[in-house]
Amino acid sequence: MDLSQSEWKSKLDSDPNAVILDVRTEEEWNEGIIPNAILNDIYKGQGFLYRLDELDKAKNYYVYCKAGGRSAQACAIMNQMGFENTYNLEGGFSNWKGDVAFREEN
Template sequence: MNLSQEEWAEQFKNDDNAFLLDVRTPEEFEDTHIPGATNIDIYKGQGFIYEVDELDKSKNFYVYCRSGARSAKACQILEEMGIENTYNLLGGIMEWEGETE
Protein backbone atom coordinates (compact mmCIF):
# COMPACT_ATOMS: atom_id res chain seq x y z
CA MET A 1 0.00 0.00 0.00
CA ASN A 2 1.33 3.43 -0.94
CA LEU A 3 1.18 5.99 1.85
CA SER A 4 1.94 9.70 1.83
CA GLN A 5 4.83 10.91 3.96
CA GLU A 6 2.44 12.02 6.73
CA GLU A 7 0.35 8.82 6.71
CA TRP A 8 3.44 6.59 6.63
CA ALA A 9 5.21 8.44 9.46
CA GLU A 10 2.11 8.51 11.67
CA GLN A 11 1.23 4.88 11.10
CA PHE A 12 4.84 3.73 11.62
CA LYS A 13 5.14 5.69 14.86
CA ASN A 14 2.02 4.03 16.28
CA ASP A 15 2.73 0.48 15.05
CA ASP A 16 4.26 -1.79 17.70
CA ASN A 17 4.69 -4.57 15.11
CA ALA A 18 6.62 -2.45 12.58
CA PHE A 19 9.71 -3.47 10.63
CA LEU A 20 11.53 -0.66 8.85
CA LEU A 21 13.18 -1.70 5.58
CA ASP A 22 15.50 0.44 3.44
CA VAL A 23 15.92 -1.16 -0.01
CA ARG A 24 18.62 1.22 -1.31
CA THR A 25 22.28 0.38 -1.88
CA PRO A 26 24.61 0.12 1.13
CA GLU A 27 26.32 3.32 -0.05
CA GLU A 28 23.03 5.23 -0.03
CA PHE A 29 22.20 3.75 3.36
CA GLU A 30 25.57 4.84 4.79
CA ASP A 31 24.98 8.36 3.51
CA THR A 32 21.66 8.80 5.35
CA HIS A 33 18.82 6.63 6.59
CA ILE A 34 15.84 6.62 8.92
CA PRO A 35 16.89 5.48 12.44
CA GLY A 36 16.18 1.82 13.12
CA ALA A 37 16.06 0.80 9.46
CA THR A 38 17.40 -2.50 8.18
CA ASN A 39 19.16 -2.23 4.82
CA ILE A 40 18.57 -4.96 2.22
CA ASP A 41 19.50 -3.81 -1.29
CA ILE A 42 16.77 -4.69 -3.81
CA TYR A 43 19.44 -4.66 -6.55
CA LYS A 44 20.87 -7.86 -5.04
CA GLY A 45 18.16 -9.77 -6.92
CA GLN A 46 17.96 -13.31 -5.56
CA GLY A 47 20.09 -12.21 -2.59
CA PHE A 48 17.32 -9.76 -1.68
CA ILE A 49 14.81 -12.64 -1.71
CA TYR A 50 17.06 -14.82 0.47
CA GLU A 51 17.57 -12.09 3.06
CA VAL A 52 13.89 -11.14 3.21
CA ASP A 53 13.00 -14.82 3.58
CA GLU A 54 14.87 -14.83 6.91
CA LEU A 55 12.68 -12.04 8.33
CA ASP A 56 9.56 -12.34 10.48
CA LYS A 57 6.74 -12.25 7.92
CA SER A 58 4.15 -11.43 10.60
CA LYS A 59 5.60 -7.93 10.92
CA ASN A 60 4.17 -4.84 9.21
CA PHE A 61 6.81 -3.76 6.70
CA TYR A 62 7.45 -0.04 6.22
CA VAL A 63 9.58 0.19 3.09
CA TYR A 64 11.43 3.12 1.59
CA CYS A 65 14.09 3.98 -0.98
CA ARG A 66 15.32 7.22 -2.54
CA SER A 67 12.17 8.28 -4.38
CA GLY A 68 9.57 5.54 -3.88
CA ALA A 69 10.06 3.48 -7.05
CA ARG A 70 12.35 0.69 -5.75
CA SER A 71 10.34 0.44 -2.55
CA ALA A 72 7.09 0.05 -4.53
CA LYS A 73 8.71 -2.87 -6.38
CA ALA A 74 10.01 -4.27 -3.09
CA CYS A 75 6.50 -4.17 -1.61
CA GLN A 76 5.25 -6.24 -4.57
CA ILE A 77 8.00 -8.82 -4.00
CA LEU A 78 7.30 -8.94 -0.24
CA GLU A 79 3.61 -9.52 -0.89
CA GLU A 80 4.43 -12.31 -3.34
CA MET A 81 6.53 -13.86 -0.54
CA GLY A 82 3.54 -13.94 1.79
CA ILE A 83 4.03 -10.72 3.74
CA GLU A 84 0.53 -9.30 4.16
CA ASN A 85 1.18 -5.75 5.34
CA THR A 86 3.58 -3.61 3.31
CA TYR A 87 3.62 0.17 3.30
CA ASN A 88 5.54 2.09 0.66
CA LEU A 89 6.80 5.60 1.47
CA LEU A 90 5.70 7.78 -1.46
CA GLY A 91 8.45 10.22 -2.42
CA GLY A 92 11.05 8.17 -0.55
CA ILE A 93 13.76 9.58 1.66
CA MET A 94 14.19 12.55 -0.72
CA GLU A 95 10.92 13.98 0.63
CA TRP A 96 11.30 12.63 4.17
CA GLU A 97 11.06 15.37 6.80
CA GLY A 98 11.46 13.08 9.79
CA GLU A 99 14.62 12.11 11.62
CA THR A 100 17.61 10.68 9.75
CA GLU A 101 21.07 9.53 10.75
Protein backbone atom coordinates (compact mmCIF):
# COMPACT_ATOMS: atom_id res chain seq x y z
CA MET A 1 0.00 0.00 0.00
CA ASP A 2 1.37 3.39 -0.99
CA LEU A 3 1.23 6.01 1.76
CA SER A 4 2.07 9.69 1.63
CA GLN A 5 4.97 10.89 3.76
CA SER A 6 2.65 12.13 6.52
CA GLU A 7 0.42 9.02 6.45
CA TRP A 8 3.45 6.72 6.57
CA LYS A 9 5.03 8.56 9.52
CA SER A 10 1.75 8.84 11.42
CA LYS A 11 0.96 5.13 10.98
CA LEU A 12 4.54 4.16 11.84
CA ASP A 13 4.57 6.27 15.01
CA SER A 14 1.46 4.53 16.34
CA ASP A 15 2.37 0.96 15.32
CA PRO A 16 3.97 -1.22 18.03
CA ASN A 17 4.38 -4.03 15.46
CA ALA A 18 6.37 -1.92 12.97
CA VAL A 19 9.59 -2.80 11.17
CA ILE A 20 11.27 -0.17 8.96
CA LEU A 21 12.89 -1.68 5.89
CA ASP A 22 15.36 0.27 3.73
CA VAL A 23 15.79 -1.34 0.29
CA ARG A 24 18.46 1.08 -0.98
CA THR A 25 22.11 0.27 -1.63
CA GLU A 26 24.72 0.39 1.10
CA GLU A 27 26.18 3.55 -0.47
CA GLU A 28 22.77 5.25 -0.19
CA TRP A 29 22.35 3.87 3.35
CA ASN A 30 25.62 5.57 4.34
CA GLU A 31 24.10 8.95 3.39
CA GLY A 32 21.56 8.64 6.22
CA ILE A 33 18.61 6.46 7.19
CA ILE A 34 15.24 6.69 8.85
CA PRO A 35 16.04 5.76 12.48
CA ASN A 36 15.85 2.04 13.34
CA ALA A 37 15.65 0.95 9.70
CA ILE A 38 17.15 -2.36 8.65
CA LEU A 39 18.95 -2.58 5.31
CA ASN A 40 18.02 -5.11 2.63
CA ASP A 41 19.27 -3.94 -0.76
CA ILE A 42 16.72 -4.93 -3.44
CA TYR A 43 19.52 -4.95 -6.03
CA LYS A 44 21.02 -7.99 -4.27
CA GLY A 45 18.50 -10.22 -6.10
CA GLN A 46 18.46 -13.66 -4.52
CA GLY A 47 20.18 -12.30 -1.40
CA PHE A 48 17.31 -9.83 -1.03
CA LEU A 49 14.80 -12.71 -1.17
CA TYR A 50 16.77 -14.81 1.34
CA ARG A 51 16.83 -11.93 3.82
CA LEU A 52 13.08 -11.34 3.34
CA ASP A 53 12.47 -15.01 4.08
CA GLU A 54 14.14 -14.57 7.50
CA LEU A 55 11.72 -11.80 8.52
CA ASP A 56 8.59 -12.27 10.63
CA LYS A 57 5.64 -12.10 8.21
CA ALA A 58 3.30 -11.13 11.08
CA LYS A 59 4.98 -7.74 11.51
CA ASN A 60 4.02 -4.54 9.67
CA TYR A 61 6.70 -3.42 7.22
CA TYR A 62 7.33 0.24 6.41
CA VAL A 63 9.43 0.13 3.27
CA TYR A 64 11.39 2.93 1.64
CA CYS A 65 14.04 3.62 -0.98
CA LYS A 66 15.37 6.84 -2.48
CA ALA A 67 12.30 7.88 -4.52
CA GLY A 68 9.59 5.24 -3.96
CA GLY A 69 10.06 2.98 -7.00
CA ARG A 70 12.23 0.20 -5.59
CA SER A 71 10.24 0.17 -2.35
CA ALA A 72 6.97 -0.25 -4.30
CA GLN A 73 8.57 -3.20 -6.10
CA ALA A 74 9.80 -4.61 -2.76
CA CYS A 75 6.29 -4.36 -1.28
CA ALA A 76 4.86 -6.26 -4.28
CA ILE A 77 7.48 -9.02 -3.86
CA MET A 78 6.83 -9.17 -0.10
CA ASN A 79 3.07 -9.44 -0.66
CA GLN A 80 3.66 -12.37 -3.04
CA MET A 81 5.78 -14.01 -0.34
CA GLY A 82 2.95 -13.80 2.20
CA PHE A 83 3.67 -10.55 4.02
CA GLU A 84 0.25 -9.11 4.82
CA ASN A 85 1.08 -5.52 5.75
CA THR A 86 3.61 -3.58 3.69
CA TYR A 87 3.56 0.19 3.39
CA ASN A 88 5.49 2.00 0.68
CA LEU A 89 6.79 5.50 1.41
CA GLU A 90 5.70 7.63 -1.55
CA GLY A 91 8.53 9.90 -2.69
CA GLY A 92 11.02 7.89 -0.66
CA PHE A 93 13.90 9.12 1.46
CA SER A 94 14.49 12.05 -0.93
CA ASN A 95 11.32 13.70 0.37
CA TRP A 96 11.62 12.52 4.00
CA LYS A 97 11.13 15.34 6.51
CA GLY A 98 11.37 13.25 9.67
CA ASP A 99 14.38 12.28 11.76
CA VAL A 100 17.50 10.99 10.04
CA ALA A 101 20.17 8.81 11.62
CA PHE A 102 23.72 8.22 10.43
CA ARG A 103 25.69 5.06 10.77
CA GLU A 104 28.43 5.07 13.36
CA GLU A 105 31.86 4.92 11.77
CA ASN A 106 34.18 2.42 13.40
